[in-house]
Amino acid sequence: MNTPTGKLDNCQGGTIRRVGIAQALLKHPEIMIVDEPTAGLDPQERIRFRKLLRQVGQDSIVIISTHIVEDIEAICDHAAILHQGTLKTVGPIDEIRHKASGNVWELKIPHHEFYRVSEQWNVISHQREQEHYRLHILSETKPEGAEPITPTLEDSYLYLMEKQKHA
Structure with missing residues (x-):
């Protein structure tokens, strides 16, 4: 990882993702967009990465695009559900969960x-x-x-x- 050229040739996916988040945080963004942040990570690394994104979300707006719904539940307070480019619902996680109550x-x-x-x-x-x-x-x-x-x-x-x- 610490090569003279600064390359991350021998790093695993989780480390590379954390470095990417660290690079983005150096600029103190108000909004951060991440796409499929935990795809391909092992269970322990997914948990660490979820915690990191939740922590980042305390100071920035974090927009996550993912097919792994449990990641949204673990990281976010609010969510939007899109399907084929159409917004189906948006709101606090608890309100979205409630939509299926009784079903x-x-x-x-x-x-x-x-x-x-x-x-x-x-x-x-x-x-x-x-x-x-x-x-x-x-x-x-x-x-x-x-x-x-x-x-x-x-x-x-x-x-x-x-x-x-x-x-």
Whole structure:
């Protein structure tokens, strides 16, 4: 990294991104725009980079373009959701999450029922556990045996995209 020419030839992606942020901060910007800031980083580096961007956001406006919705949830207080160049919603993260309230359900099912249930319902995430699958389902009607859950930002994004599809 400390070469006479100042090149970062042997640095990993996270280090190069941090150097890029440091270069930008030298000019004390009011606004900083970052594109896909954590793409390709390992989990530890993603966490460090999220913290760095959150810290930068205390003194500057940080605009992040990313497909990794959980990064937005970890870094930002406000978000805008764009789809195919159209603004779908903008506001505080909690308000955007609330848009999907009452439409995201958790259902625990035996392993052997996974494919049947996933064909019947819009399963937006699943987690395999020892005895069962824990499914998150996006639906305006309650699946039998399901419980409502607090939507994540990603759940709300998927809800807004689904609503648009049927509009």
